[in-house]
Amino acid sequence: MKFSLSGKVMQDSNTDRMTHNVYELVEYASHLFTLRPGDMISSGSPAGVGTARGTPIYFKDGDTSTCTIESIGTLENPVKAEK
Numbered sequence: 001m002k003f004s005l006s007g008k009v010m011q012d013s014n015t016d017r018m019t020h021n022v023y024e025l026v027e028y029a030s031h032l033f034t035l036r037p038g039d040m041i042s043s044g045s046p047a048g049v050g051t052a053r054g055t056p057i058y059f060k061d062g063d064t065s066t067c068t069i070e071s072i073g074t075l076e077n078p079v080k081a082e083k
Contacts, residue, residue, distance in 0.1 A: 001046060004066040005057065013046030014070075 003011040061081035068074040
């Protein structure tokens with residue numbers, strides 16, 4: 001997963017660096033409910049954001065948030081301030 005904010009890479013990581021691997025997440029989730037094709041498991045964020053950063057970086061009006069996952073695709077969202 002790669003996350004960029006207005007073209008600046010904020011995260012560039014993969015599932016190998018997660019606390020629990022994908023197999024463990026699927027196993028745990030499948031004990032709670034039946035997984036069906038297309039279901040998504042939200043695993044949180046890899047290292048590199050939040051309190052792990054020395055100085056916090058906040059989204060601001062006009063920024064663009066871009067998240068890319070290899071072999072899946074890219075999701076890009078403009079940031080707009082509330083009025």
